[in-house]
Amino acid sequence: MIELRNLSKHFTTSDGGVDALKQINLTIENGDIYGIIGMSGAGKSTLVRCINMLERPTEGSVLMDGRDMGSLSAKELRAMRRKITMIFQGFNLLMQRTCLKNVMLPLKLSGGNREAAEKKARELLELVGLPDKANAYPAQLSGGQQQRVAIARALVTEPDVLLCDEATSALDPKTTHAILELIRDINQKLGITVIVITHQMSVVQEVCNKVAILENGTVVEEGTVAEVFANPRAAATRNLINPSNPENDAIFPEGGQRIRVIFNGAVASREPLIAKMAVDCGILASILGASTRSVGDKAYGYILLDIPGTPEDLGRAIAYLSTIPNITVQVEAEYAAKEERA
């Protein structure tokens, strides 16, 4: 278990300073795939570097199974870094060494037996699907393959935690998907806790079970991915979930009746809901905006509907939609009031 307690990081710059992290409190349980998401400059890279003390926190502490990372001696920290390993956006392989030598490097640093190290490294190249690339140099590999080698290298010391710093940001969507699958496999097969730093909500959606949203050095929202997706409270979260949210700059006509249909894990994601409402109630709703996603077999998100007709029609629409499990309906005015509070 990793606990971040009141973690703050201040950088001194020529024009005063920057508070990159402000009083961060997070708990990452063993076996989690924990997403930390934020826009560039939100402080997520600093946060992940505080976990393995590549950056020293200005205040607060990082507890790894109860041990304060900041109080470790240089030697203890080096040993700990073999248990909390890291992969990066730029893969960062040694370009002058073969893939096998790259994967063996962490074991060589800890001074193990050479033959055992080579055996272990070959096993891991096998695990990441590149057994035939042992003698290839990184420059001969694609980005996705290089990241696989980096993953093998990160796993060779049998870590408890794998930190992924924008590990898929330099990859195309297809390769991203394959790498995320590998990360999930590793989490499930080897029981390694994974912390995923990203700016892409799709990455969190695909692999994480929990997520924290970071904005200007503060955690603005955290929870299970399902919860956060279903009901994003912070504006930053909504922007990340739907960066091209039509409501961000949409201007709706005055008057009219609008409702927000919120899917909170509704299983009936393939039901033609709006069409059925038209048939069953005779209400011809038009869709003003929508943002729904499937997480597993469940639907999360919302549809914004314009309901024509009288207040009675509105009432009937709300009543009809509310009967479906895991769907809640909010009248738009009510929603606006809620937004002011958030």
Add this chain to the structure above:
Amino acid sequence: MNFANAFTPERLQEAWQCLLTEFPFAVWETVYSTLLATLFAVIIGLPLGVLLVTGEQKGIRPLPRPFMSFLNVMINLLRSVPFIILMVMIIPLTRVIVGTSVGTVAAIVPLTVAAFPFIARLVESSLREINPNIIETALSMGASPLQIVTHVMLPESVPSLVTNITLAITTIMGYTAMSGAVGGGGLGKLALAYGYQRYRFAVLYLAVIVLVVITQIIQSFGTWLAAKLDKRLKNQ
């Protein structure tokens, strides 16, 4: 001096004789004093170059600021003294080390002293070419500062180091020629002794041509080796 008489058939004949009799030993002297001086300069300059990078305040093993300033100033001082002056200046040191200040072996001392600060700067620039993310990655694996130097920084910069040391060798060879003016041996001495003191310009030109050829060979070999060692180039 009469330049017109420098290339008469008799003079050319004399130069040819000289090429056959004296040049082989002069070439040998030039080559071994260059290579030995380079070797000693690398032995001193390589660790200094590493310290210049690792010891700075943002480096992997920061050293006290006064020490780093001293190191930088010392290197700059040595680099700014013209070689021919430096050679005379350190005659006492040369005498302590070799026992004499005259001859090819004695010239290796000032050559080394002139070359090691140069090598230190070249090593520094080679190491600075390394992607800092790779250093960070090594840190994240639990590498100690010394391990980062030996397992990451030096191996990763081998092609660049080879290129830079080739440059150093050709520069040091230029210095050996200069050392001929103040007691050193080799092609430089030959060129000056014949060309400057006895107006045998044909010999001087021949010596220059041979120096150019040696430089070309060294440079081509260095370039080829650096390319061969660089695994970033695809399809090899």
